[in-house]
Amino acid sequence: MSPGSITVDQIDKPAEYAAAGIPQFWRIENTTDEVGGLTVFCYRLDATTRSYVPTGAHQGTFQVAAPVEVSLELKTLR
Template sequence: MTALPDWMALPPEGLSAADYEALPEEVCRHIEIVDGAIVVTPAPRRLHQRIARRLAGELEQAAAPELTVDTDVDLRLRDVPLLNRRPDVVVYDSALPDDALLRPQHCLLVVEVMSPGSVTADQTDKPAEYAAAGIEHFWRVESDAQDDRCLTVFRYRLDPTTRLYALLGADTDKLSVSAPVELTIDFDSLL
């Protein structure tokens, strides 16, 4: 039997922010932290990566200079117990220094590209966490179960009263929005 790596041996109170920050980047790229527990995320399929990369490129072209677009970066939602996610795409305030911790108040939009191994997290857990943290916009990209080249983008906006996301639309084939950025995308360009 193979022993777990040392970094997976958690104290009873879970992984702290300092513990996480001490981990090597090659470890952090493959995990998320939920209530101090390590959640190992499988390597996404190439199609998943392509969709995220191309959508990020489209968002970057459409974004105003005061916005930055990145993929697969740490987003610290809470320090205690530690809640650290790695959205597929995030649009945030360009004034944030590169070495500063990305937090919800810096973010305008987070996007998750759903994979077969992330259905519950992407449909239920992450939207609830992002909404509770106050991130104004959330998009989820889903592939059709029968044809993974048929995409739907579910767009949500935070209701400031309930602190829950309200569905703005479910777009297939093409996306045309004026907020949080002005953008029109034919989904074939993402594939």
């Protein structure tokens, strides 16, 4: 995510996705830490508020079971 797109990527796009009823989304950001340089932020749509709630932030190994089963070493993506 570039510095110029932070607001769009963290606020505007999630609001558009929620309004469209997309049940989950993941956002990947470059980070400058020693565990691979990437962080995957996971969110699910709350049916009551029609907004996203965080379900996890993954560094090193990205592993989730829903909406699909995924296990990935993030450092291999660099």
